[in-house]
Structures are given as C-alpha cells and as structure tokens.
Amino acid sequence: KAGVTQTPRYLIKTRGQQVTLSCSPISGHRSVSWYQQTPGQGLQFLFEYFSETQRNKGNFPGRFSGRQFSNSRSEMNVSTLELGDSALYLCASSLEVGETQYFGPGTRLLVL
Amino acid sequence: QQQVKQSPQSLIVQKGGIPIINCAYENTAFDYFPWYQQFPGKGPALLIAIRPDVSEKKEGRFTISFNKSAKQFSLHIMDSQPGDSATYFCAASGGAGGTSYGKLTFGQGTILTVHP
Numbered sequence: 001k002a003g004v005t006q007t008p009r010y011l012i013k014t015r016g017q018q019v020t021l022s023c024s025p026i027s028g029h030r031s032v033s034w035y036q037q038t039p040g041q042g043l044q045f046l047f048e049y050f051s052e053t054q055r056n057k058g059n060f061p062g063r064f065s066g067r068q069f070s071n072s073r074s075e076m077n078v079s080t081l082e083l084g085d086s087a088l089y090l091c092a093s094s095l096e097v098g099e100t101q102y103f104g105p106g107t108r109l110l111v112l
Numbered sequence: 113q114q115q116v117k118q119s120p121q122s123l124i125v126q127k128g129g130i131p132i133i134n135c136a137y138e139n140t141a142f143d144y145f146p147w148y149q150q151f152p153g154k155g156p157a158l159l160i161a162i163r164p165d166v167s168e169k170k171e172g173r174f175t176i177s178f179n180k181s182a183k184q185f186s187l188h189i190m191d192s193q194p195g196d197s198a199t200y201f202c203a204a205s206g207g208a209g210g211t212s213y214g215k216l217t218f219g220q221g222t223i224l225t226v227h228p
Contacts (some may be wrong), residue, residue, distance in 0.1 A: 103157065
C-alpha cells in the first residue's frame with residue numbers, strides 16, 4: 001500500500017506570496033493532520049480534518065488554512081508568506097480520528 | 113498544560129548500549145503516547161505507542177515505560193546499532209470527549225548518535 005504522499009517536495013517563495021501544499025493520504029484513511037516542523041519550535045500541530053470537516057486547529061494565524069476533499073486528499077494554504085514560515089510541512093493520515101498517524105515525507109518551504 | 117517536555121536534547125552511545133529518552137507531560141487528559149523516529153529528509157515514522165492502562169510495552173528492541181502517577185514515559189533502545197542514529201520524538205494526544213485525538217503534541221526531540 002502506498003504511503004502518504006506530499007507535493008511538491010520543495011518550494012521556494014518570496015515574502016508576500018501565497019502557497020498551496022497537497023497531501024494524499026494512505027488509501028482508506030479518512031483523517032488528515034498537518035504539522036509544521038522548524039529547528040526552533042519543533043513539530044507543531046496546524047490542523048486536523050475528517051470527512052471534509054476541520055476538527056481541530058492549532059495556534060497559528062489565520063493566514064494558515066486548509067481543506068479536505070471528498071476523496072480524503074487535503075490541501076493547506078499559507079497566504080502572505082513571511083520569512084518565519086520557512087519550514088518542513090508534514091501531513092499525516094490515519095484510518096480514523098485517534099488512530100495511529102502515518103507521516104508523509106513533507107514539503108520543505110523556503111521563503112526568501 | 114499542553115506541553116510535552118523531552119530530554120536529553122542529544123545522546124551519544126556506543127553500539128550495544130541502551131539509550132534512554134525521557135518525556136514528561138502535564139495534561140492529565142492525554143491518553144495516547146507514541147514515539148516517532150525521524151531520519152534526515154524523511155517524515156517521522158511511528159516506532160511504538162502506549163496507552164496509560166499498561167506500564168510497559170515492548171516491540172523488538174524498543175521498550176516504552178510509562179509512569180502515570182509521575183506523568184512520565186520513556187523510550188529504551190536495547191542493543192543499539194549505528195542504524196538507530198536518528199532524531200526521536202515523544203508525543204501525546206487525547207482530551208475530554210476525544211476532541212483532541214487527532215492532535216499530537218510533540219516533545220522537542222532527541223538526536224541520538226550510536227557509534228560503531
């Protein structure tokens with residue numbers, strides 16, 4: 001069974017731009033969570049989706065948003081990029097809410 | 113109250129040694145405690161997980177010890193190998209009514225180096 005896939009793997013943007021990251025969960029998994037990983041703050045929870053509904057949101061500004069589609073694929077969007085948004089963005093999927101989360105390889109975003 | 117504190121930040125052991133990584137939490141609603149291993153350029157991979165109804169869980173060379181009263185849990189790696197060199201993260205989730213099960217709160221990570 002294929003694992004969690006994330007596209008693109010690498011991205012370079014400039015301040016003020018917006019970016020959309022994509023995540024395809026493991027087949028059959030219905031829950032998707034997003035995390036931001038930086039050297040300074042570590043792994044921080046962004047949001048969690050289940051059945052196209054956001055169940056939980058972390059402490060990030062409104063510039064960070066996401067959605068989930070009927071096929072469980074998810075996207076996250078960051079608008080008005082700031083230098084501090086440079087990070088590895090990880091997507092994790094699980095069969096159901098509360099089940100083991102399996103992570104993708106991440107999208108590394110660099111904001112110049 | 114949502115924090116998970118992990119120590120040490122880094123750890124160096126010789127091959128065959130038993131590195132121990134510790135985590136402490138504050139939120140008594142947490143009831144799921146996984147450990148993840150991350151290699152450079154990769155996403156975290158689940159190693160082993162425990163729930164508070166048991167005090168110890170072993171899978172292969174990896175053992176979690178859990179102390180509910182102290183709100184602490186630790187990872188032991190038996191017979192460590194150079195291939196175990198990676199960053200290890202503890203995490204926790206759970207909440208009243210299951211509202212936060214999908215939200216993992218991570219420790220800061222431990223960089224483990226196993227010398228041949």
